[in-house]
Structure formats: C-alpha cells, structure tokens
Amino acid sequence: MSPGSAGHGLHDRYPSAGRYGVVHRYEMLRVGGRSVAWVPPLLLLTAITVADYNTTGEFRIISWIVLVPGIAAALCGVWATAVFAVLAVAAYVTVDNAWPHQFQTGLPDFILVTVGGVLATLACAVRVRDERRALHMRDVTDTVRRTVLRPLPPGWGGLEHAGVYLTADTQARVGGDFYDIQPGPHGTRVLVGDVQGKGLGAVETAAVLLGTFREAGYHEPDLKVVAERLEIRMGRHRDYVRALGRDDGDRFATAVLLGFPADRTDVVDAVVFGHEPPLAVGPDGVRLLPAGTGLPLGYRDLAPGPPRVRRLPLAAGETLLLVTDGVTEARDGDGRFYRLRDDVTRAVAADPRVVAPAPLVAVVRDGTLRHSGGLLADDTTVFAVRRTRPERGEGREGGRSVS
Known part of the structure; x- marks a missing residue:
C-alpha cells in the first residue's frame, strides 16, 4: 500500500511512539522472536571456506570471504559485524595456510580481508547511528501526531x-x-x-x-x-x-x-x-x-x-x-x-x-x-x-x- 497509514487506525486508538516504531534491518530477520540475522553471513563464511578447501589450486576463492563482514554490516549490529570480521580473517589464515606455498594467495589478499572487515565494521556503526537518529525523529513525529x-x-x-x-x-x-x-x-x-x-x-x-x-x-x-x-x-x-x-x-x-x-x-x-x-x-x-x-x-x-x-x-x-x-x-x-x-x-x-x-x-x-x-x-x-x-x-x- 503506497500511502503511509500514519494516524489513528480502526484498531490503533493509542498509537505507540516506542523504539519499535522503526524496524531495523537486522530485526527483520527473526524466527520465533529471536534474531537470525547472523545466519546469512555465517552460511556464506562456511560456504566459501569449504568451497575453497575443496577446489584446485588454480581456482582459489578464499579472498571472497571479504564479503562476509560486508553482509553482516547490512544485517547485524556493530559487535556481530566485528565478530564476523575477525572470523573472516581467522578463516582466511587457516585455509590459506593449509595449501602448499605455491598455491597460497599470500599477503595481498590477507590485507584485503583485514581492511574489508575494518571498513565493514565502521560502515555498520554509521548505519546503526543513522537508524537511531531516524528512530528519534520518528518518536518526535509520533509525539506531534498524538498532540494534533x-x-x-x-x-x-x-x-x-x-x-x-x-x-x-x-x-x-x-x-x-x-x-x-x-x-x-x-x-x-x-x-x-x-x-x-x-x-x-x-x-x-x-x-x-x-x-x-x-x-x-x-x-x-x-x-x-x-x-x-x-x-x-x-x-x-x-x-x-x-x-x-x-x-x-x-x-x-x-x-x-x-x-x-x-x-x-x-x-x-x-x-x-x-x-x-x-x-x-x-x-x-x-x-x-x-x-x-x-x-x-x-x-x-x-x-x-x-x-x-x-x-x-x-x-x-x-x-x-x-x-x-x-x-x-x-x-x-x-x-x-x-x-x-x-x-x-x-x-x-x-x-x-x-x-x-x-x-x-x-x-x-x-x-x-x-x-x-x-x-x-x-x-x-x-x-x-x-x-x-x-x-x-x-x-x-x-x-x-x-x-
């Protein structure tokens, strides 16, 4: 429905201006009242790690693991994103070192994964800050609406x-x-x-x-x-x-x-x-x-x-x-x-x-x-x-x- 139904609805005689007036992106993924926003980045981390370990040396995809903290930044909170950034680095080092030296991707990709994790965590912090600001503005607007x-x-x-x-x-x-x-x-x-x-x-x-x-x-x-x-x-x-x-x-x-x-x-x-x-x-x-x-x-x-x-x-x-x-x-x-x-x-x-x-x-x-x-x-x-x-x-x- 295109119009915003912001106002007194038939079954909403007392509209709330609480914190759940804004739906966070990482709160949208819930099962049984519990957040499952961590599932997509965890599945991606596991899939890339297993796939790289089972491919040939000429086709290494472990550097793709930089996508994991990026996905977490879009769905999870700051601390969860930081955890996935650390897990991505640890998985990269573990899997890359398991290959013979001639097939290892080495330092450049390690720097890519590390910097990608840091940037993803910072981006998540900015996103959460903006969502909190939007929540505050929504609360102010709801107060004005209930006054009028x-x-x-x-x-x-x-x-x-x-x-x-x-x-x-x-x-x-x-x-x-x-x-x-x-x-x-x-x-x-x-x-x-x-x-x-x-x-x-x-x-x-x-x-x-x-x-x-x-x-x-x-x-x-x-x-x-x-x-x-x-x-x-x-x-x-x-x-x-x-x-x-x-x-x-x-x-x-x-x-x-x-x-x-x-x-x-x-x-x-x-x-x-x-x-x-x-x-x-x-x-x-x-x-x-x-x-x-x-x-x-x-x-x-x-x-x-x-x-x-x-x-x-x-x-x-x-x-x-x-x-x-x-x-x-x-x-x-x-x-x-x-x-x-x-x-x-x-x-x-x-x-x-x-x-x-x-x-x-x-x-x-x-x-x-x-x-x-x-x-x-x-x-x-x-x-x-x-x-x-x-x-x-x-x-x-x-x-x-x-x-």
Whole structure:
C-alpha cells in the first residue's frame, strides 16, 4: 500500500511512539522472536571456506570471504559485524595456510580481508547511528501526531466513533487533516477539517485550530460562537504567519463543525466551512445532510457576518460520515473520481451492519484505496460518529453518560 497509514487506525486508538516504531534491518530477520540475522553471513563464511578447501589450486576463492563482514554490516549490529570480521580473517589464515606455498594467495589478499572487515565494521556503526537518529525523529513525529490527533477514548462524549488517517507521503506521519471530539456541559462537539497545503505549516495551523476548538467547544453554549472563535483564530494565525515573513500567510482550512445537544438526541447542529457536507448513513439508506456551504476558515472578509448554524434531524442509529478531499478527489487510472455515496449505499444494502462507525470507516478506506490503486494524491481522513445508546436508567449530562 503506497500511502503511509500514519494516524489513528480502526484498531490503533493509542498509537505507540516506542523504539519499535522503526524496524531495523537486522530485526527483520527473526524466527520465533529471536534474531537470525547472523545466519546469512555465517552460511556464506562456511560456504566459501569449504568451497575453497575443496577446489584446485588454480581456482582459489578464499579472498571472497571479504564479503562476509560486508553482509553482516547490512544485517547485524556493530559487535556481530566485528565478530564476523575477525572470523573472516581467522578463516582466511587457516585455509590459506593449509595449501602448499605455491598455491597460497599470500599477503595481498590477507590485507584485503583485514581492511574489508575494518571498513565493514565502521560502515555498520554509521548505519546503526543513522537508524537511531531516524528512530528519534520518528518518536518526535509520533509525539506531534498524538498532540494534533489525540487518541480518543471509546464512547468519548457519548459518541461511538471510528477514524482512519492516511498520509499521501509514505515517509510522513502527520499532515494537515485533523479531527477531534470535545464533550462539555452544553453537549458534545465534533470538528473535522483539512488545512490547505502540506508540510509543517499545515500541521501548525491544524494544531492552532484544534486548540481553539477544544477550549471553545467546551465552554461556549452556542455552536455559532464556537464557529466564530475558529474563524477569528484562523485570522489571527494568518496575521502572525505574515508578520514572520513566511510565504504561507494565505493558508486556509475547510472544516465541518458538529454539535450534539445535551438536551436532544434527535437532531444535530452543523456548520460547514467550505467542506464536503457529512453523510447520514442508516439502515434505511444514505442521505446528504443539507448543512449548507459556507466559506473556508480564513475567508471571513469575503462574507462578513456570523456563520450559519443549521439544526438537522438525525434518526436514531444513524452514523454521520465525514471525509476530507483525499476521499472525494481520489481518482482511478482513467481520471474518474471516487463515488463515495454510491459505494457506501451499496455496502449498506449488502450488509446493514456497515452503518456502525468502525465498519463504515473500513468500507470507505478500502474503497478509496481500491479506486485509486493505493496511490493517494492528498492526505485522507475518514471519520464517523453516532450517538451511543444509553443503558436503561442512565441519564445524559455534558454529553457523557452519568448514573
């Protein structure tokens, strides 16, 4: 699969940034949990030694033993490589001296094997150092990813949820797509969005918007005020970036802001900032929520005035599906766009259980990758939420179940 699946997967709600986030080459060769990286160089050492001992004097191959520490340098650690360098020299001296003087390869090949072993050990040390540096950078990136896309507990804010985030860059771990759930005393709010552009600037903008959402989404009773706070924060961030003299001062973001009121379970409030409206997926079919189409965050000056909040009916058991343009703009080899709604409709008709967030997200993820042949042109986020069903005798407070 070409895209890097760096993000929260369906079964990876708590992604790890531990040392095994980077797979060392010598750790790839394992059997029963034990490393067997030493087997290939040992087999090569044995094969060359036996072959040279059993050939004629006119065809000596013992000098090929210089390959052994070279292979070990690519697969093993520094100490193992040094051991194989010593074994190669010892095997060379033993086998070469077993031949009559006129057939011995002599000092030149001895120097070749010795210098080759030393160079292989040094090369292995450089390789291990670079792998440790890559591991450190991966840990840093994973920390940033968990800060921007924080792990979401099951049933967070009274919502059943599932999400998957795929990066178009196979080496990237985080990009400009973002999503979060914020429960509070006025209900539970959901934000899904996509920052224009790529790179650290997009990550920075996503972090700024999420920070504002987490505070305003908790404290503000009116979803319209939360939307205004996001717009104001986007404008302030753009002014800050321009003041620094950076060339990404015109960056914008598309987003969908949802509010699940604490006092009602049959409606959802929605604000759309130039984003694809959510789909409501239920056992009876798939429908596009008429949430309107406002301007992206950062374009407030083109249409002054408060954002429009729409209150929309939501049937019990319906799941809201939100995607970024990595899904809607995925193309096949003939340039045709992925037909999200049609694909989801077919999946629900074939199996009504697909309406649950986790299988629904899996259907969209697999459909997008299948349609694009695994080659994503943009970061891709699929996020699905629906209200959990409180057990009998439970109430609702602040978007969370309480006794």
